[in-house]
Amino acid sequence: MAFKIIASQCTQCGACEFECPSGAIKFQGENYVIVPEKCTECEGSFDAQQCASVCPVAETCVPA
């Protein structure tokens, strides 16, 4: 149960990184990635996944 980032669509704005309540998103190599072990899909924190809600590109932060 985790989200992932489609790297080819990502604009690398980094909003998801600081919105993530679990600290699960980091810049690794040349892309932002979601560490699946840390991702909670925001359950218990927010109603909607923060990464997907703030991401400017549709279908870029999606269920893994």
Added chain:
Amino acid sequence: MSAPAISVESLTGTTSSELASAAVKSGGCASSSCGSSRKPDDMDPAIWDKIKDHPCFSEEAHHYFARMHVAVAPACNVQCNYCNRKYDCANESRPGVVSEKLTPDQALRTVVAVANEVPQLSVLGIAGPGDACYDWEKTKATFQRVANEIPDIRLCISTNGLALPDHVAELADMNVDHVTITINMVDPEIGAKIYPWIFYDHRRYGGIEAARILHERQMSGLEMLSKRGILTKINSVMIPGVNDEHLIEVNKWVKERGAFLHNVMPLISDPAHGTHYGLTGQRGPHPIEIKALQDRLEGGAKLMRHCRQCRADAVGLLGEDRGQEFGLGRVPGEITYDGSKREAYRELVAHERLDHVKAKSDAIDVVKAAGSGKSLLVAVTTKGGGRVNEHFGHAKEFQVYAASPDGISFVGHRKVEQYCLGGWGKDAILDGIVAALEGIDVVLCAKIGNCPKDQLAAAGIRASDAYAHDYIETAISAIYAAASGAPASAATA
């Protein structure tokens, strides 16, 4: 008045600094129509002190001082229909476009490199892509590092306003004394046609609710800034059929809340940009529509008419962009600030400006005394400093002034392709320039060849290089007086 006797070269001992000499020798212009261009004598001295070296807030200052933008805050909390967040192109010049995003440390090195080489540098702005208030930690880190290194640089941000109220206190603490808010509507129903969604308080909002929240936050942020004496400029994107008439209402609202300047900008819309408006065929306004709206807004919040809608990583005077010279690859890993060029330039400008103010005032007197009821539209080529000092063939824009019994006022600029490339003029480009100069009576430049001069004449436009290196107003007053049959006594002292 004449070309300045001293140059930055003579002060700094540098001979290679072409830009320094070009800038100072080029001289300044003056205007009276643009709110920000008011002369010091009819402005609160405290406000003049804040804007006198900010090229975007003062039309008069934009002839002398340069800004640079650093793209350190790419995250955004609002989606606008005129913005495509994936866009990145080195050859485009418009808001939101940038070639490389910088970390705060990279930004510091870039700012120091520019400050060492560009003596006119006075303002550091964070203006996208993204939102400086939403991506706050990076904005703050950048400003703190730069202010520590270059204490006299002015800090400036541009924001959509949604996160603004959360950071007004910190902005004030960091001495950020200029803030631009993009406000395209005060009616959420109209806002819903401009903003598909916002991200606020940990959730995404759409439709009228999104626009209502954005509107309330914008107004509250503006009021908070005004209360603290932070100068605000309101940018409004004019979208024909969506908010064009409505901007009159926007102007009233922002004026009531203390906005210092209102800048109405044309929507830039092209399918190739991949924006919602571009892809759906929403057109931008014609220059004549912008001017008509600006004229209707006179008397409300003061208008900025000298905006060039620059790139988010622009460097230099407003009409130029030297950003490519200072890409990360060209900035050393370690660099120390050397303020000598900036200091020398400032001393020179202080002197030059007094001279210019006097020349401008004399020129306006000449125009008024000409006793002619005529209006004259004059297009000028300038490299800065308020002087007629750019060759016709090198100009990438013309600054347009109106001379009439009311005096001389700056009315805007017209962008063109550079006519002369590698020593050869291109006919097709010249046709474009003649078309761009429609309605202009006289062109003033530092130098012009017979071929373009004749072609302009055939289109009813008189071109002259007789006033090369004069102050713009002085040259215009001489032309105006001659056209009115009056002696141009004070014009070419």
